[in-house]
Structures are given as structure tokens and as C-alpha cells.
Amino acid sequence: MTLIELSSFILDVLLIVAAVLAYLNRPRIGGQLAKGLRILLIGVMILGLVHFIESGLFFLFSNWPVGIHEVLHRLLVVGGFAFVIFGFSLMRRAFEE
Secondary structure, rough: HHHHHHHHHHHHHHHHHHHEEEOOOOOOHHHHHHHHHHHHHHHHHHHHHHHHHHHHHHHHOOOOOHHHHHHHHHHHHHHHHHHHHHHHHHHHHHHHO
């Protein structure tokens, strides 16, 4: 593993750790607001994992064209943002009730 690959791996792990810490340190509130925040932070965790998954795909499937890796990466990022948007939507509804 080259220095740049090791650096990328370490940064991927730091993203995952940061996402888990954000989830664990969320404020303990109740109701729809808590549900929305939990879903939003699951999206953040997905966004953290996406980079690690992308690195793993490059390592495991190095013979695939780079474009396939990039499209898969972006699809996973879209999924993470879908959770973030849905979480914010639930939180907004909680304030409107």
C-alpha cells in the first residue's frame, strides 16, 4: 500500500468515526424531532461509509473501469443525502405541529 493509499484509508476511517460520534452525541430529544434527527444522522453515517466503500471497490475490483466506481459512489452519496433530506423533512414537520 502506497503512502497516498494509506492516507486515503485513514481519512476514510476518520469520516466513519466522525459520523458515528455525531450520531452518539446527538441531543436526546423526543418525538418526531428525535426521529428526524436520527434519520438525518444515519444519512451522515452513510455519507461517511460511502468513501470507505469506494476505496474498497477500487481495491477489490481494480479491473473495473473507473467510471463504474464513480457512478456507484455517486449513487451511494445520493442515497445518503436522501436520508438527510428525509430527516430534515421530519424535523420540520415536528416544528410545524
